[in-house]
Amino acid sequence: MQTAIYPGSFDPVTLGHYDIIKRSSEIFDRVIVGVLRNSAKSPLFSVEERVKMLEDVTKGLPNVEVQSFHGLLIDFVRQNQARVIVRGLRAITDFEYELQLAQMNRVIAPEIDTVFLTTNLKYAYLSSSTAKEVAMYGGDTSAFLDPGVAEKVRNKYMAVNK
Numbered sequence: 001m002q003t004a005i006y007p008g009s010f011d012p013v014t015l016g017h018y019d020i021i022k023r024s025s026e027i028f029d030r031v032i033v034g035v036l037r038n039s040a041k042s043p044l045f046s047v048e049e050r051v052k053m054l055e056d057v058t059k060g061l062p063n064v065e066v067q068s069f070h071g072l073l074i075d076f077v078r079q080n081q082a083r084v085i086v087r088g089l090r091a092i093t094d095f096e097y098e099l100q101l102a103q104m105n106r107v108i109a110p111e112i113d114t115v116f117l118t119t120n121l122k123y124a125y126l127s128s129s130t131a132k133e134v135a136m137y138g139g140d141t142s143a144f145l146d147p148g149v150a151e152k153v154r155n156k157y158m159a160v161n162k
């Protein structure tokens with residue numbers, strides 16, 4: 001049984017993230033989406049909100065579960081008896097950071113490998129931050145976010161802007 005961990009901030013989950021989760025679920029027996037709790041960035045959504053949105057979006061994928069984690073990713077991977085980390089690569093600009101992360105993790109835990117999936121070209125430009133920026137100014141996010149997630153982002157900015 002091969003378990004893979006797909007970690008991230010997911011503030012919020014985008015259609016690009018979903019694409020990686022779905023494809024990972026077709027490759028691995030079990031995929032755990034790991035939502036980082038102690039992010040240095042100040043997130044728009046609480047970790048509980050981010051986990052709930054991911055659970056809603058992935059409810060049609062039976063071998064996917066969502067958990068939050070804090071501390072080192074490697075510890076979370078080991079706690080779940082996994083040996084693979086999945087990350088999405090959008091463009092060459094992601095590569096340097098992703099390589100650094102993967103190499104650091106490999107030094108800390110040589111038994112754990114990072115596997116990169118190239119994102120669907122449809123979502124190559126997409127990030128949570130750009131999707132949030134569109135929503136913040138009242139733009140249409142339907143090409144970037146699941147409808148339920150888009151509504152939560154809209155509501156969040158309505159509350160913030162009040």
Ligand code: PNS
Pocket residue numbers: 007008009010036071072073074101104105
């Ligand atoms: O979606 P993101 O924000 O690019 O994800 C980054 C993430 C969560 C994968 C990374 O920040 C992480 O693994 N954080 C946990 C702390 C850790 O283990 N860092 C790596 C060693 S420097």
